Amino acid sequence: MLHFSINRFSLQDMSKRHILLGFLFLTIFMCGCVDQKNQLNIFTWSEYVSDEIRSGFEEEFGVNVVVDTYGSNEDLLAKISVGATGYDIIMPSDYMVSIMVKENLLAELNRDNIPNFQNISPLFLGKYYDPENRYSVPYTFGTAGIAYDSSKVSPDPESWAVLWNEKYKNQFSMLDDQRETLGAAFKLLGYSINTTDPEQLRQAKEKLIEQKPFVKQYKSEAEELLIAGDVIMAHCWSGDAFRAAEERPSIRYIIPKEGSSQFIDTVCIPKSAPHKDLAEKFINYLLRPEVNAKITTFTKYGTCVPAAKEHLPEDLQKHKFIYPPAKVMESLEWLKDQGEFTQQYSRAWDEIKAK
Ligand code: SPD
Numbered sequence: 504m505l506h507f508s509i510n511r512f513s514l515q516d517m518s519k520r521h522i523l524l525g526f527l528f529l530t531i532f533m534c535g536c537v538d539q540k541n542q543l544n545i546f547t548w549s550e551y552v553s554d555e556i557r558s559g560f561e562e563e564f565g566v567n568v569v570v571d572t573y574g575s576n577e578d579l580l581a582k583i584s585v586g587a588t589g590y591d592i593i594m595p596s597d598y599m600v601s602i603m604v605k606e607n608l609l610a611e612l613n614r615d616n617i618p619n620f621q622n623i624s625p626l627f628l629g630k631y632y633d634p635e636n637r638y639s640v641p642y643t644f645g646t647a648g649i650a651y652d653s654s655k656v657s658p659d660p661e662s663w664a665v666l667w668n669e670k671y672k673n674q675f676s677m678l679d680d681q682r683e684t685l686g687a688a689f690k691l692l693g694y695s696i697n698t699t700d701p702e703q704l705r706q707a708k709e710k711l712i713e714q715k716p717f718v719k720q721y722k723s724e725a726e727e728l729l730i731a732g733d734v735i736m737a738h739c740w741s742g743d744a745f746r747a748a749e750e751r752p753s754i755r756y757i758i759p760k761e762g763s764s765q766f767i768d769t770v771c772i773p774k775s776a777p778h779k780d781l782a783e784k785f786i787n788y789l790l791r792p793e794v795n796a797k798i799t800t801f802t803k804y805g806t807c808v809p810a811a812k813e814h815l816p817e818d819l820q821k822h823k824f825i826y827p828p829a830k831v832m833e834s835l836e837w838l839k840d841q842g843e844f845t846q847q848y849s850r851a852w853d854e855i856k857a858k
């Protein structure tokens with residue numbers, strides 16, 4: 504009898520515990536939903552959305568902003584292609600916008616929710632990757648080139664060939680980015696960064712395999728290596744070179760004489776975004792001149808909002824890292840979607856990385 508009553512007591516106790524646990528899980532689940540409803544999830548390049556921009560939006564709109572980063576457009580595509588990632592804002596570059604539109608991965612923007620769209624310069628609208636800007640607004644623009652520590656690299660480099668010079672073995676990094684790094688080899692060989700000629704691709708692959716024993720690291724966040732002094736030279740993007748030069752004034756940036764790539768990075772909303780309205784509010788916020796100026800002040804990439812320049816110090820309005828001379832601009836190409844041929848680029852890149 505005693506045994507029975509103990510069992511009965513435990514059974515009642517257990518069901519109470521189950522009910523309590525049920526409530527607990529329900530509360531946690533509901534809190535989670537409330538939190539997530541007020542959370543904007545951004546997936547972007549490193550050092551691209553500053554704490555100031557993030558917290559400004561959080562305070563004004565009473566939400567949380569979470570920032571996660573990637574190192575190449577292909578990494579971004581791989582993640583977004585798998586489906587519901589929870590990201591509300593992504594920042595693909597030009598050619599990747601074309602690919603994502605084609606793959607049906609982007610949501611159409613509702614311009615009624617983005618009145619500040621009118622602040623964008625027409626120079627950055629209607630581009631080949633999104634002719635009517637139905638899916639993207641421009642975030643920043645820049646170039647790829649070589650950053651080097653002028654107190655250690657001599658003479659000043661002029662050509663991509665410096666990245667094949669044994670003298671700098673283990674002292675430089677290359678972007679961990681298949682289009683950009685194959686692009687550097689194409690330019691050195693005198694080809695277009697958009698070639699679809701299998702023989703030219705084979706030659707670029709061989710060139711990068713030949714270079715590999717000299718490369719200290721493939722890394723897209725090159726500014727970290729330059730600032731830490733881990734490398735004295737890096738294949739990198741202009742804004743990152745500029746940021747590194749602020750920390751180490753002996754750092755310079757060149758666009759090699761053979762030419763290079765230029766880009767516009769954009770802001771888009773994935774089709775699977777859980778908070779599209781909030782994402783559009785964020786895009787509208789980024790396009791306020793005073794906020795947009797903060798993007799350039801932090802990233803050191805160019806602004807696409809002319810009125811933002813009034814909020815920028817004079818040197819950032821015309822700095823040569825951001826605005827190369829006209830002759831250099833003529834040597835730059837935009838990366839384009841390679842369609843089916845992209846697979847061959849990926850295969851070549853995998854072979855280089857596997858060596
Ligand atoms: N730290 C920010 C780097 C942004 C680079 N965007 C690169 C685009 C290349 N096509």
